[in-house]
Amino acid sequence: MLETVVSGIRFSNPLLLASGIMDETADSMIRISKSGAGGIVTKSIGMEEREGYENPVVYELPNGLGLLNAMGLPNPGIENYKNEIKNALKGGVPVIGSIFGKDAGEFLYLSKRMEDYGVHAIELNLSCPHAKGYGMEIGVDENLVEEIVNEVKKSVNIPVWAKLTPNTHKIVDIAKAAEKADALVLINTVRGMAIDVDARVPVLKNVYGGLSGPCIKPIGVRAVYEVYRETQKEIVGVGGILNGRDALEYIMAGAKAVQIGTAIYYRGVGVFHEIASEMREWMKKNKVSKIKELVGIAQVR
Amino acid sequence: MYRVVEIEEVRDEAKDVKTFFFRDTSNPQPGQFYMIWIPQVDEFPMSISYIGELKGFTVKKIGKGTTKMHSLQKGDKLWLRGPYGKGFKIEEGKALVVGGGTGMATLAPLAEMLGNKDIIIAAKSEDEIIFRNRFKENVFFATDDGSLGFKGFATKLAERMIEEDDYKIIYTCGPEMMIRKMVDIAKERKIKIQASLERYMKCGIGICDSCTINGYRVCVDGPVFSEEILFSMDDLGRRWRAKSGKSISKEENHDIGEKSQ
Structure with missing residues (x-):
């Protein structure tokens, strides 16, 4: 009922763990796999070991609106990540290796290493909104996006996903620049910040961070809808999915799978099972037998 | 907020x-x-x-x-x-509370709620002992240098006391090597145990995976864990995570010290 195929990879359900949440250590990734996720995307891994920013790295928005974070791309570095991937694969679901680099050369190297380690696909992080010289700073430049995607595509045999930023007015142009990718992942967090009025200073140590959770869902749904209309690409939707209806919303906009992150903060590790059963319940009630019948169904033609 | x-x-x-x-x-x-x-x-x-x-x-x-x-x-x-996070759960029967360094700070409000209990307050030396007068009775001190109470590690004193009394539950907090030893003692003697762990923590809300040990997040799944999980924690007292998330051994971990919280 919930099976889906993205870039030729078969997932038992469309609910994948988003990059950056509970996916630095293999044990956590295995735990999420066993908790009902259809697939896992790793923390973004770079060339060198990075500690990330100092605390505060996260800010909890009031009233369940979401989270603001600036972790600063902490990661053990690609050379230290082999065992984590090797072990994460024991979770029994597809593992997508997320990587970040400062230029095409770094992305190329990281992709090849990830492929050697045995991941099922690569996710190019072209969209982290708070790391200088990385992510979004590259991901808003169509030429750079095109170069990185094309170079990586030429040199690995596994599917390549490009995760794009919403922090641009030209997301369709960026998506078209990434058209050689096997799938597009939309969206990363939205660049934002918070000031503590009593302290009279920004909360995050890095000042700027990425906004996630329910408050960004309409931005994500819009991005998926828009890009699905304008390109023929396969899309993975992400941003603010908290329940089955949210996941269906993304799918109806045009996503074949979705990623879940901040919902773990709100609903716990069991959220994958819960969302899957909420989707099944809706589908039964509405006599939909396969999720693919719903992909892009809300597009106004 | x-x-x-x-x-x-x-x-x-x-x-x-x-x-x-x-x-x-x-x-x-x-x-x-x-x-x-x-x-x-x-x-x-x-x-x-x-x-x-x-x-x-x-x-x-x-x-x-x-x-x-x-x-x-x-x-x-x-x-x-x-x-x-998850705090301590009060179990039936006589309790042994083992606090090393400022680990005792985490245990103190629990110890005040317990009925039948013995408390070990341990530190390197007398001047590092906290809450010396907070508990009126059943308090035993241990110092590495013998400047107050038992001379030697808290775990040694605990072993002796366990020989002589029928404790049903151990509550502990302190340096991770001490916790590792207490968990091993509890396992060997088939006594229930709850331990409050400390790992390098960033977000505090269960998303960043920084404080995870064997798939358990100290910030959300802990910081207090019970025997069924503690007995299975291979990395406890053996492997740590650097700030980057890299898996490191005891020798590579320069931050192992007393509980800093």
Whole structure:
């Protein structure tokens, strides 16, 4: 009922763990796999070991609106990540290796290493909104996006996903620049910040961070809808999915799978099972037998 | 969202250890922790050491944040979020409470709630012992140098006491090597155990995977874990995670020291 195929990879359900949440250590990734996720995307891994920013790295928005974070791309570095991937694969679901680099050369190297380690696909992080010289700073430049995607595509045999930023007015142009990718992942967090009025200073140590959770869902749904209309690409939707209806919303906009992150903060590790059963319940009630019948169904033609 | 609390009293507890008292709307359980933010300095996790109307954090001066906190006085402010995590669960039967260094701060509000119990308060030497007068009876001291009470590790004293008494549950907090040893003792002697763990923590809310040990997040799944999980924790006292998430051995971990919370 919930099976889906993205870039030729078969997932038992469309609910994948988003990059950056509970996916630095293999044990956590295995735990999420066993908790009902259809697939896992790793923390973004770079060339060198990075500690990330100092605390505060996260800010909890009031009233369940979401989270603001600036972790600063902490990661053990690609050379230290082999065992984590090797072990994460024991979770029994597809593992997508997320990587970040400062230029095409770094992305190329990281992709090849990830492929050697045995991941099922690569996710190019072209969209982290708070790391200088990385992510979004590259991901808003169509030429750079095109170069990185094309170079990586030429040199690995596994599917390549490009995760794009919403922090641009030209997301369709960026998506078209990434058209050689096997799938597009939309969206990363939205660049934002918070000031503590009593302290009279920004909360995050890095000042700027990425906004996630329910408050960004309409931005994500819009991005998926828009890009699905304008390109023929396969899309993975992400941003603010908290329940089955949210996941269906993304799918109806045009996503074949979705990623879940901040919902773990709100609903716990069991959220994958819960969302899957909420989707099944809706589908039964509405006599939909396969999720693919719903992909892009809300597009106004 | 943070809320601001005002420090109402500062008390010296031991060398480099002070308790900061404040009032707050929250209702923490023993073993739970808060994230304390000192704007423009640092944000760090801290377990609660007094849970009454006047609440307290008992803080050892270790890093940037705790050093700054030690300079704060009555009337100064702290920014808090929390309480977070899972605290201690009170079990039936006689309890043995084993606190090493400022680990005793985490155990103290629990110890006050327990009926039938013995308490071991341990530190390197007498001047690092906290809460010397907080408990009126059944308190045993252990110091590495013998300057107060039993001379030697808390775990040695605990083993002796377990030989002679029928404890049903061990509660412990302190340096991870001490916790590892207490878990091994509990497993061997088939005694229940709960331990509050400390790992390098960033978000405090279960998303970043920084404080994870064998798939368990100290911040959300812990910081207090029970025997069924503790007995299976291969990395406890053996492997740690650097700030980058890299898996490191005891030799590579330069931060293993006393419980810094």
